[in-house]
Amino acid sequence: MTDPTAQMGFQVGKSAMMAGHDYVEQNFNRYVNVSALKHYFNVSNSYVLNKLFLVLFPWRHKPWSRQQRLSPNGQEGFFLPPREDINSPDMYIPVMAFVTYILLETLLAGLRGAFHPELLGLTATTAFAVVIIEILGLKFGCYLLSISNESQILDLVAYSGYKFVGIIVTIFLSEVLNGGRGTGGWIGWSIFTYTFLANALFLLRSLKYVLLPENSSDNARGASYTVARAQRNRRTQFLFIYSYVVQLIFMWVLSR
Incomplete structure (x- = not known):
């Protein structure tokens, strides 16, 4: 490091790394907050x-x-983070459940002697495709329902990932109780029905405060607005269809 040439090369390399880091951070922040x-x-x-x-x-x-x-002035401020409020949506559980689902599917396939390297990519692709389709559907629904605040959209994306918890429980318990025969039979369907109804009720009650605020305040960081009657009806229909119909289809696809 006492060689002037080496010092100059080190400084050039450091500057290049910093420039690359700044470039990636700026472009990443452009699309993700x-x-x-x-x-x-x-x-x-x-x-x-x-x-x-x-x-x-x-x-x-x-x-x-x-x-x-x-x-400080006594007015409503920001929502508490998940660690301080059990009703606050998070993305840690959905992300970890997504990864666990992929690993569990491939593990069970290996225990049955049906594992092949392509299965890991196929399972991940299927799960990722379901997530992308659901997020695109949520974005389209937010457009139709005039939901433009970023925090509300992120809330919907976070809630969409909780179904993987029920899917993991369905697959695991069905595999154990069915003697390794998977999610078929009345045992598998009974477990699936319970986890689906639990997830649907969880979404129905949780998203009510995102899509149908009881007062005249937007659930997005305190911005106030008034939900018109027609718009409220559309949001109610969207909430029911998303919590029951959409989740039933996606949970069935992923658990099969």
Whole structure:
């Protein structure tokens, strides 16, 4: 490092790395709000355990409304992060459940002696395709329902990933209780029916406060607006179709 030529080369390399880092960060931030995403990954171990329990057993949970941190002047401020509010959506559980689903499917195939290298890519592609189709559908639904705030859209994307929790439970329990025969038979269908209904109720109650606010305040960081009656009816229909019909189709495809 005492050689002037080496020092100059080190400085050039360092400058190139910094320039590349800045270029990637600027272009990434152009499409993804990193600061907003950090809110959805602010979780704790206790939150993850309690949220998993809530997703699988939502029947007696109350209340479903999210909590907000009050500003110094006493007015409503920002929503609390997931680690401080069990009703706050997160992206940690959906991402981890997505990865776990892929690994579980390939593991079970290996235990049956049916594993081949292409299966990992095929399973990942199928799951990723379902996620992309659902997100595109959510974006289209947000356009039709006049939902333009980024926080509301990110909430919908986060909630779309919780179905993988129920799918993992369905696949695992069906494999164990069916003696390795998969999700077929009345046992598999019974487990699937329960996890589907639990996920549907969880989404129905959770998304109600995103799409159908009870007061005249937008659930997106305190911006106020009024939901017209016709628009509220459309959002109610969208909420029911998304929670039951759409989730039934996608959960059936992924669990089969």
